[in-house]
Amino acid sequence: MQEWTSLINNFLEQIDFESYDAFYANFKINIPENxxxxxxxxxxxxxxxxxxxxxxxxxxxxxxxxxxxxxxxxxxxxxxxxxxxxxxxxxxxxxxxxxxxxxxxxxxxxxxxxxxxxxxxxxxxxxxxxxxxxx
The missing domain is CATH 3.40.50.980 (Rossmann fold)
Structure with a gap:
């Protein structure tokens, strides 16, 4: 699982959330320009x-x-x-x-x-x- 989290952390600011509401309020994908x-x-x-x-x-x-x-x-x-x-x-x-x-x-x-x-x-x-x- 370590390699997956390493890659996903390049694109997501946060991957663990306490609740759906926290996910909904804070989920953000960082997509590099190119x-x-x-x-x-x-x-x-x-x-x-x-x-x-x-x-x-x-x-x-x-x-x-x-x-x-x-x-x-x-x-x-x-x-x-x-x-x-x-x-x-x-x-x-x-x-x-x-x-x-x-x-x-x-x-x-x-x-x-x-x-x-x-x-x-x-x-x-x-x-x-x-x-x-x-x-």
Missing amino acids: FNFVYDVVDRYAREQPEKKALVWCNDDGEENIFTFADLKYYSEKAANLFSEYGIKKGDVVKLTLKGRYEFWICILGLHRIGAIALPGTHMLTTRDLKYRIE
Whole structure:
């Protein structure tokens, strides 16, 4: 638990509260000006605890994939490179739909890594829904 509190203390002024009212009155998140979840959280864990479990993905068929923070760093860097090769850059909005796949999370991290904005959506979106979101 020590490593978690070390990281969380970078972003929260207080993590223990005596009551809900105290929490409600005093909870504050400190978000650094150039905060990027991938660099500030995922990559930090990849440096400090590379083998720490970060993502467990399972499907209805019993298939399971376990990713460490080192894995997420590696695969999100590969995804970021691929997105960059396709011309995606900081500030671009990318519609992302991968039905129940672990690759969805890797792509989200890859997009965040290059500063692109992920626009997630379910596979159940209609043409009208997609058009609305894209416009």
